[in-house]
Amino acid sequence: DTEVTQTPKHLVMGMTNKKSLKCEQHMGHRAMYWYKQKAKKPPELMFVYSYEKLSINESVPSRFSPECPNSSLLNLHLHALQPEDSALYLCASSQVRTGSNEKLFFGSGTQLSVL
């Protein structure tokens, strides 16, 4: 069982909807990540939070809005998505962001379908 919990596991939304993906970890990790993964492709980094501050935004469209309320929680707010945004959204955490100890622990993901 993963120690990174994501909800919901599946989400179907229309292009005018607003929804949020949630991620929680209780391993005391100080870095948290959002990745997007399309079928048969590797995960693509979207955002990195380090010590609750946004440290990397990989030029993600503003219809994706991350939020880190505290060191254990990470949200991804979705608004006005496009069908091409349909993908598996993975949350991950690691002890710290930089250095050699960059082992990622992934949540099981949210499978998002945008209609």
Add this chain to the structure above:
Amino acid sequence: RKEVEQDPGPFNVPEGATVAFNCTYSNSASQSFFWYRQDCRKEPKLLMSVYSSGNEDGRFTAQLNRASQYISLLIRDSKLSDSATYLCVVLGSSNTGKLIFGQGTTLQVKP
């Protein structure tokens, strides 16, 4: 050229076979290297880190060749349960702290 390159496969092998995957990376400043395993419709999970001296975990052996900028994963005595996609992951320079994923190599172990 992609930063991390893998042969996507699929590699189809019989049970009990030994199979090896290679992965090349372009940034000579890369510091840390990992193999992750991903089952269909599941999240990636860390299989093993890769150290300069090489490391072994049961049937799995990982090697790093900095001079040629590649890492390898050897699986001995393949099991049906080894069927998965194996992702080569490289930490770029520590300034960014970004992990770079290869495309993944798909392994199918047949009975």
